[in-house]
Amino acid sequence: MVIKMEIPQEVVKIAEDIKTMHIRGAGRIARAAAKALKIAAQKYEGPNDPIEFRRYMARVADLLISTRPTAVSLPNAVYYVMYHLEKAEGSVEELREAVIRAADTFIAESLEAVKKIGRIGAKRIKDDAVVLTHCHSTAAVSVIVEAYKMGKIRRVYSTETRPFFQGRITFRHLTREGVPVTQIPDSAVRYIMHEVDQVVVGADTVTSNGAVVNKIGTSQVALAAHEARVRVFVAAETYKFSPATVIGELVPIEFRDPTEIVPAEWIAKHPNVKVLNPSFDVTPPEYIDAIITELGVIPPQSAILILLERFGWALEKIKQGGIGRIRFEETLEE
Secondary structure (H helix, E strand, O other), X not given: OOOOOOOOHHHHHHHHHHHOOOOOOHHHHHHHHHHHHHHHHHXXXXXXXXXXXXXHHHHHXXXXXXXXXXXXXXXHHHHHHHHHHHHOOOOHHHHHHHXXXXXXXXXXXXXXXXXXXXXXXXXXXXOOEEEEEOOOOHHHHHHHHHHHHOOOEEEEEEEOOOOOOHHHHHHHHHHHOOOOEEEEXXXXXXXXXXXXXXXXXXXXXXXXXXXXXXXXXXXXXXHHHHHXXXXXXXXXXXXXXXXXHHHOOXXXXXXXXXXXXXXXXXXXXXXXXXXXXXXXXXXXXXXXXXXXXXXXXXXXXXXXXXXXXXXXXXXXHHHOOOOOOOOHHHHHHO
């Protein structure tokens, strides 16, 4: 008889916070997923049976992956931890320790990657630069802050990034570091672009051909920059590269509740009007000058090399059904 252990409420809350965007930003989402797997392992109180422990962890992994379909950092974090669980052998306690070690390693490497990207990316910012950024990316902020400390940045323009106004988070972070920053509405990007020297944005997903999936509006920023001959840099940790795209998987674009855009009462009064709320868009590689990773600066076309080097171990599993469709619990049942 299969005993289904209840998932701890603390883990369920993390999953819900990711789904409802109380936890947002690809890096934070990835670290939260790793932390949730660690907590689940620590709180396991089921039978002293390695098979039951693996089933329990598989259910937690499936729950986490189901929360957000676009940001590949989430499944990549889960795959990283679960891969180390799959390779581990021994008692429940030994498997538990394998999960905890993997989660701690992922979180530590994720935080260190942001620092490395800041140092590497700052060298690419020209002297006395005016920089524009969109949404909130810890990696992009790291590049901007580091460049400002080097005396390279004169001013930053930060978009509000509707409907969740993540640009205000960027504004607060930059202000805290003393960076001169001006907040602008998303619709003002083309108007202001003639003042801008460089664009620095983050990424939720980087595909194998170098296209970047990021917060809605990023592609319009890149298009305006391309028109104005302004260079566009994407700051992204390598765990944001999507191994599923190597075999032709498309990145699903998340559509969220229309009430994030307009009040529910307005929708009720105008039932024939449809409201679309896509959270992300795709910027083609030809509008991106370089991707700044913790491994160095690469042209978008080299994304495939990063994927093969960093995620070769995951490709076989991904071929079974795609990173967004694999269910760890089903894999165990086979």
